[in-house]
Amino acid sequence: MPFDRKDGKLVIAHMVVAFTALLIGVICGLLQGLVRGGVIELPAGIGYYQVLTVHGTLLALIFTTYFIIGFIYAGLNKTMGKLIGIVKRLGWAGFWLMTVGTVIAAVMILADEATVLYTFYAPMKASPWFYIGLALVVVGTWLSGWGVFAQYRYWRKTNKGKTTPLFAFMAVATFLLWQIATLGVAITVLFQFIPWSFGWVETINVMVSRTLFWYFGHPLVYFWLMPAYMCWYICIPKIIGGKIFSDSMARLAFVLFVIFSIPVGFHHQLMEPGIAPIWKYIQVVLTFAVVVPSLMTAFAMFATFEQTGRAKGARGLFGWLKKLPWGDVRFFAPFMGMLIFIPAGAGGMINASNQMNAIVHNTLWVVGHFHLTVATTVALTFFGVAYWLIPHVLHRRLTPKLNRLGIIQTVLWVIGMIFMSGAMHITGLMGAPRRTAFTTYQDHPDAAAWGPYYVLLAIGGTILFIAGVLMFLNFIMLLRAPKAGEGGAAAEFPIGETADEAEPTPRWLERWGVWVGIVVVLVLFAYTIPFGDMLIDPAPGSKPWVTW
Amino acid sequence: MHIHRLEKIWLIIGVAMLVIFLGVLGVGAFAMGMQPPTGEHTIDPEKVSETYPFNNPGLEQIGDNEYNAYMVAFAFGFKPAKMEIPLGAKVHFQVTSPDVVHGFQITGTTVNLMAVPGEVNHYTYTFDKPGEYLVLCNEYCGAGHEFMATTIIVK
Numbered sequence: 260m261p262f263d264r265k266d267g268k269l270v271i272a273h274m275v276v277a278f279t280a281l282l283i284g285v286i287c288g289l290l291q292g293l294v295r296g297g298v299i300e301l302p303a304g305i306g307y308y309q310v311l312t313v314h315g316t317l318l319a320l321i322f323t324t325y326f327i328i329g330f331i332y333a334g335l336n337k338t339m340g341k342l343i344g345i346v347k348r349l350g351w352a353g354f355w356l357m358t359v360g361t362v363i364a365a366v367m368i369l370a371d372e373a374t375v376l377y378t379f380y381a382p383m384k385a386s387p388w389f390y391i392g393l394a395l396v397v398v399g400t401w402l403s404g405w406g407v408f409a410q411y412r413y414w415r416k417t418n419k420g421k422t423t424p425l426f427a428f429m430a431v432a433t434f435l436l437w438q439i440a441t442l443g444v445a446i447t448v449l450f451q452f453i454p455w456s457f458g459w460v461e462t463i464n465v466m467v468s469r470t471l472f473w474y475f476g477h478p479l480v481y482f483w484l485m486p487a488y489m490c491w492y493i494c495i496p497k498i499i500g501g502k503i504f505s506d507s508m509a510r511l512a513f514v515l516f517v518i519f520s521i522p523v524g525f526h527h528q529l530m531e532p533g534i535a536p537i538w539k540y541i542q543v544v545l546t547f548a549v550v551v552p553s554l555m556t557a558f559a560m561f562a563t564f565e566q567t568g569r570a571k572g573a574r575g576l577f578g579w580l581k582k583l584p585w586g587d588v589r590f591f592a593p594f595m596g597m598l599i600f601i602p603a604g605a606g607g608m609i610n611a612s613n614q615m616n617a618i619v620h621n622t623l624w625v626v627g628h629f630h631l632t633v634a635t636t637v638a639l640t641f642f643g644v645a646y647w648l649i650p651h652v653l654h655r656r657l658t659p660k661l662n663r664l665g666i667i668q669t670v671l672w673v674i675g676m677i678f679m680s681g682a683m684h685i686t687g688l689m690g691a692p693r694r695t696a697f698t699t700y701q702d703h704p705d706a707a708a709w710g711p712y713y714v715l716l717a718i719g720g721t722i723l724f725i726a727g728v729l730m731f732l733n734f735i736m737l738l739r740a741p742k743a744g745e746g747g748a749a750a751e752f753p754i755g756e757t758a759d760e761a762e763p764t765p766r767w768l769e770r771w772g773v774w775v776g777i778v779v780v781l782v783l784f785a786y787t788i789p790f791g792d793m794l795i796d797p798a799p800g801s802k803p804w805v806t807w
Numbered sequence: 808m809h810i811h812r813l814e815k816i817w818l819i820i821g822v823a824m825l826v827i828f829l830g831v832l833g834v835g836a837f838a839m840g841m842q843p844p845t846g847e848h849t850i851d852p853e854k855v856s857e858t859y860p861f862n863n864p865g866l867e868q869i870g871d872n873e874y875n876a877y878m879v880a881f882a883f884g885f886k887p888a889k890m891e892i893p894l895g896a897k898v899h900f901q902v903t904s905p906d907v908v909h910g911f912q913i914t915g916t917t918v919n920l921m922a923v924p925g926e927v928n929h930y931t932y933t934f935d936k937p938g939e940y941l942v943l944c945n946e947y948c949g950a951g952h953e954f955m956a957t958t959i960i961v962k
Contacts (some may be wrong), residue, residue: 308947308950381908382924383907427895429878461950508814532846532929533847533926535845536842536845539843540837543829558811558813558817562811613836621912689914690941694945695949701956703958706941799853800925801925802852805948
């Protein structure tokens with residue numbers, strides 16, 4: 260049965276913005292890599308930091324958010340039936356608010372009124388309209404999230420006593436995390452940045468704004484990751500011809516992600532004054548608790564692979580590896596993402612290691628790290644999803660030619676990333692700072708030693724640019740893929756089934772009130788005293804600065 | 808709820824490693840004094856140049872080969888511009904900013920602090936090797952960010 264046309268329009272609208280952002284983002288990425296490598300200088304008064312602001316905002320915030328909403332809305336339709344009226348209205352309202360916000364912010368960045376990078380640290384002051392644009396994007400995502408909740412409630416009301424679909428459960432967990440996390444950034448933008456940038460108040464409390472930002476900033480990365488995990492847990496088993504390893508463990512993992520990705524923002528502020536060491540350490544411990552659901556996810560993935568392979572007759576310790584569909588981009592792209600997540604996760608543990616953070620903080624190492632996590636693990640999984648999601652929604656076919664282009668795209672992306680991220684990790688350990696245009700630091704020998712790696716970085720960035728453009732072209736071809744019919748069936752939306760021997764999913768997993776309660780308790784525990792200190796005995800505030 | 812036997816073993820090993828690892832970090836930080844930089848020390852960013860000790864940034868001897876180093880990170884440079892530190896000296900850095908947020912990183916060392924306006928950040932480091940150390944700003948601070956650097960000579 261073809262995908263509902265009206266629901267499909269909403270999904271495709273999100274995808275078009277996502278992949279347009281991807282294209283512009285990788286063009287900016289290429290420019291940065293070449294400037295940083297000392298290969299070119301930017302013409303016509305375009306600033307390196309302006310390009311960097313565009314790159315970060317479009318790829319980290321816009322590409323991811325639009326893709327996630329499109330993917331999740333499509334999955335809601337697939338697992339819970341046609342979107343009800345209010346959900347569609349919320350989805351469109353969210354889409355337009357986000358898009359208007361994005362355009363406002365983009366105009367400000369292009370006008371060089373907001374060259375503050377996508378972290379917009381105070382007291383650097385962008386145009387107030389930049390912050391208003393950001394606020395609209397956030398409010399838009401809230402509306403989209405409420406749509407997810409509304410569809411879920413409607414399903415539960417009309418399917419009393421039944422276990423909710425795993426996809427729906429995970430979608431709710433993802434947007435619950437998002438609602439709780441974005442409170443931080445919404446508070447700092449609405450109550451600190453906007454009044455201060457308009458000049459209604461003279462000063463801003465910098466530490467309060469940074470703390471609120473990072474309360475949001477870490478769960479943000481889980482907002483990117485959880486939809487990728489949804490593909491791994493739900494879609495990948497079906498694609499490889501297997502079963503979901505354990506429905507209840509998958510749900511438990513998602514609950515743990517919601518709980519342990521929020522009260523941990525200080526691990527981004529380990530090198531900062533104004534926060535007592537004990538509170539930094541407590542949040543470091545909470546940060547590492549997220550290892551538990553990560554290990555659960557890794558186990559579930561490889562258990563599914565092995566069980567599927569053995570069911571297909573694989574023998575020996577690793578014989579099942581040969582039974583995996585390596586030539587199928589729907590599997591291959593997300594799998595490469597999973598593989599990269601092993602070094603990416605290990606690097607993340609180094610970053611969060613309290614005093615050890617001093618070795619890598621604000622160096623290129625960190626940039627290398629998140630180009631593995633979000634720009635490889637998450638991005639490749641999303642690309643892998645696009646190859647079936649877009650033709651499925653449009654009732655079209657994923658042709659062998661498109662599949663092959665997808666494999667090539669994935670290989671190019673991985674090779675480019677190994678060069679670029681590898682060079683970033685190495686130079687980072689040698690002390691090269693992140694977010695810094697080309698410089699030799701007056702020919703200091705330490706900086707000279709980074710030079711050869713910068714060349715590798717530029718080469719990797721160029722390969723990634725080619726791979727990014729190819730992905731955009733693939734996206735266009737997916738939109739125009741041959742219609743389903745005599746040539747073959749439409750691409751499938753793969754929804755895995757639970758293994759037969761699995762026990763029924765326990766009811767308590769769906770007690771959202773309890774999970775939110777635990778999050779609130781942990782947030783109060785981790786933040787009340789250190790954040791209270793910043794408010795009760797505030798440091799003198801800062802006036803606005805425009806330094807670019 | 809059923810958990811596979813192998814998954815239980817996998818998780819127990821993982822959590823045990825986690826506990827050991829966090830224990831090592833905790834002992835290093837709280838028993839051996841290897842804390843990340845911090846400070847409960849505020850300052851008015853508009854009056855940095857009039858406020859002690861930043862009215863006279865530089866090195867101040869406080870003991871036998873032990874010094875306080877008062878540094879101002881500003882857009883786009885550091886005060887004092889040049890500093891000489893005796894070999895083997897234990898240096899207590901105090902860093903602040905009169906304008907936007909800056910970084911204060913000495914390459915090849917563990918000195919890596921955020922200079923936040925309104926706050927003074929503290930960190931202690933002992934210079935055991937001679938040389939000309941590169942000090943750079945590792946937090947984007949504006950158009951001249953890549954020029955924001957200086958050197959510390961240890962001899």
